[in-house]
Amino acid sequence: MKIEVDYDACEANGVCEAVAPEVFHVDDEDNLNIIADPTPQTADKVRQAVQSCPKAALSLRED
Template identity: 55%
Template sequence: MKIKVDFDLCESNGLCEAMAPDVFELDDDDLLQVHTDETTPENLDRVKQAVAACPRAAISLEGDE
């Protein structure tokens, strides 16, 4: 599944980083960086949690599982 981030909505509050630090990271300027745009079997559950936790619904998943 593809990870999509709407950076216009993103507040960089770091909830996604807390849920999936191997995928999401806030840089030194507190801007969200996405390390990969594809989920893996190992990170899918954590990415889904990050999507659900995003207060601005800035993160979504596209495609089939």
């Protein structure tokens, strides 16, 4: 599973980080960083975070 981010759409509101902080991090300069690849342990949370993004800036590519 791979996360794709539309950085033009992302407004760095941190909703995804609140759902899956192991994977998403908004830094002090309001940039969203993917800090880890999804694992079997975090995959469900990552899917939930993708669906929670109010800007629809996240998508998943399933391998």
